[in-house]
Amino acid sequence: MSAIKPVADWTTGTEAISYQACSSCQSPQYFRRAFCAACGAPDPVDRIASGQGTVYAASLVLRAATAEGFRMMAHGAHDLVIGDQVRARYARFTGRLVPYFERTSS
Amino acid sequence: MSYITGVGLTAFGRHDGSSTLDLMSTAAEAALADAGLARRDIDGFLCGYSTTMPHIMLATVFAEHFGITPSYAHAIQVGGATGMAMAMLAHTLVDAGVAKHILVVGGENRLSGQSRDASIQALAQVGHPTYEVPLGPTIPAYYGLVASRYMHEYGVTEEDLAEFAVLMRAHAITHPGAQFHDAITVADVMASKPIAKPLKLLDCCPVSDGGAAFVVSREPTGEIGIRVRGAAQAHTHQHVTAAPALAKLGAEIAIARAKHASGIAISDVRYAAVYDSFTITLAMLLEDLGLAGRGQAAAQVRAGHFGQHGAMPLNTHGGLLSYGHCGVGGAMAHLVETHLQMTGRAENRQVRDASVALLHGDGGVLSSHVSMFLERVR
Numbered sequence: 001m002s003a004i005k006p007v008a009d010w011t012t013g014t015e016a017i018s019y020q021a022c023s024s025c026q027s028p029q030y031f032r033r034a035f036c037a038a039c040g041a042p043d044p045v046d047r048i049a050s051g052q053g054t055v056y057a058a059s060l061v062l063r064a065a066t067a068e069g070f071r072m073m074a075h076g077a078h079d080l081v082i083g084d085q086v087r088a089r090y091a092r093f094t095g096r097l098v099p100y101f102e103r104t105s106s
Numbered sequence: 107m108s109y110i111t112g113v114g115l116t117a118f119g120r121h122d123g124s125s126t127l128d129l130m131s132t133a134a135e136a137a138l139a140d141a142g143l144a145r146r147d148i149d150g151f152l153c154g155y156s157t158t159m160p161h162i163m164l165a166t167v168f169a170e171h172f173g174i175t176p177s178y179a180h181a182i183q184v185g186g187a188t189g190m191a192m193a194m195l196a197h198t199l200v201d202a203g204v205a206k207h208i209l210v211v212g213g214e215n216r217l218s219g220q221s222r223d224a225s226i227q228a229l230a231q232v233g234h235p236t237y238e239v240p241l242g243p244t245i246p247a248y249y250g251l252v253a254s255r256y257m258h259e260y261g262v263t264e265e266d267l268a269e270f271a272v273l274m275r276a277h278a279i280t281h282p283g284a285q286f287h288d289a290i291t292v293a294d295v296m297a298s299k300p301i302a303k304p305l306k307l308l309d310c311c312p313v314s315d316g317g318a319a320f321v322v323s324r325e326p327t328g329e330i331g332i333r334v335r336g337a338a339q340a341h342t343h344q345h346v347t348a349a350p351a352l353a354k355l356g357a358e359i360a361i362a363r364a365k366h367a368s369g370i371a372i373s374d375v376r377y378a379a380v381y382d383s384f385t386i387t388l389a390m391l392l393e394d395l396g397l398a399g400r401g402q403a404a405a406q407v408r409a410g411h412f413g414q415h416g417a418m419p420l421n422t423h424g425g426l427l428s429y430g431h432c433g434v435g436g437a438m439a440h441l442v443e444t445h446l447q448m449t450g451r452a453e454n455r456q457v458r459d460a461s462v463a464l465l466h467g468d469g470g471v472l473s474s475h476v477s478m479f480l481e482r483v484r
Contacts, residue, residue, distance in 0.1 A: 011240070030347065031237060031348065056255060057254045058254050058303070059247050059250030059302045059304075059305075071348075072237065072347060073346070075241060082254060093240070093242060094240075098240060098241055
């Protein structure tokens with residue numbers, strides 16, 4: 001299997017959240033791979049997420065269901081609660097760019 | 107068929123100056139003596155890992171150190187589920203005729219062998235290196251997320267979770283080897299330092315030094331046989347970001363498979379040994395395993411159901427939450443305590459009937475699960 005090319009998103013220092021969509025079964029996946037983990041088809045397509053989502057769980061970090069239907073872990077405002085509609089901005093954490101979600105409505 | 111023929115356990119807490127190999131050796135020596143076996147009888151050996159002594163061949167390092175020359179030996183790594191996974195593997199190997207007496211050992215100077223920060227840092231690496239670890243989470247943060255969602259879906263409160271910490275402490279007070287012997291109340295848990303909302307300090311297990319061991323044999327070596335009736339696993343994900351919905355977690359899958367493999371029903375079970383890295387872990391697992399109704403586990407703790415004299419005594423040594431957690435040996439202590447209860451040797455902690463036991467281990471963030479049923483036979 002060939003090495004997967006890096007994508008411009010927060011994990012590589014760009015203000016964006018990327019995900020992949022399978023061109024065969026349409027499943028979205030957040031962790032980048034050279035194949036679809038749901039059906040095994042090669043070369044899922046890179047997409048940039050809208051940055052909008054719903055809070056799924058909240059602790060010192062938060063895990064959200066995004067508008068595109070994948071779940072991710074990120075930083076967020078201290079007052080977020082489960083079910084909040086949120087939008088991503090970006091912040092610096094230990095010198096690195098990380099997504100930071102704030103409420104757009106509840 | 108296989109039998110747990112001997113068990114050994116050190117006190118958990120601080121063992122200044124003891125290495126991983128020292129703690130493993132102490133527990134192994136005790137398990138051999140308990141089984142009435144000598145080093146030369148051991149033809150199989152399994153161990154876990156140690157964060158203070160990383161090694162690519164820990165099993166043979168230990169075998170050489172301890173003085174055994176098994177015909178089958180290696181280490182395995184399944185996080186917190188390692189102890190139960192080793193028990194299942196030993197059972198499978200003995201059942202297949204690969205070995206007659208398999209020594210299983212876990213131990214680590216996790217508390218005194220490294221700084222607290224180093225320990226927290228090492229454990230947090232179970233997170234995804236690209237998508238989670240850069241956010242700076244800790245193990246309690248991963249479980250804090252799980253807790254927030256579980257509480258949201260099933261109406262469980264922080265006071266409910268606190269009940270499990272209080273119960274485990276009450277049990278630990280009756281065991282001289284436990285790390286903690288001071289009684290705590292729900293109010294104490296609620297007032298303890300926030301760690302990863304909604305989890306507070308007393309919702310979390312400690313870091314400990316300690317060791318545990320047991321022997322799995324083809325035939326009983328004493329009058330009472332503790333037989334492995336069946337075991338099963340489930341592995342649904344590694345990282346919490348990729349965890350399935352709460353209703354599809356691995357404990358329910360593993361227990362269904364273990365019931366099928368053993369022919370034992372939850373209604374047959376008289377004693378429970380369930381992984382309890384955090385209060386939320388214990389609450390969720392009890393409900394996932396069918397030992398309590400959904401959202402009902404805390405109410406059953408309050409009613410005394412899981413106490414020494416209750417209908418389903420649970421982790422009577424104090425569990426990870428209060429006996430302590432030294433890594434691989436941590437959950438093996440649950441099996442050691444189960445064996446003592448089943449053989450009527452639990453002294454002041456003895457329960458009325460432990461003839462059939464259910465054990466369950468969990469590794470990662472509810473990632474890997476192992477369920478096992480044990481039965482006492484004469």
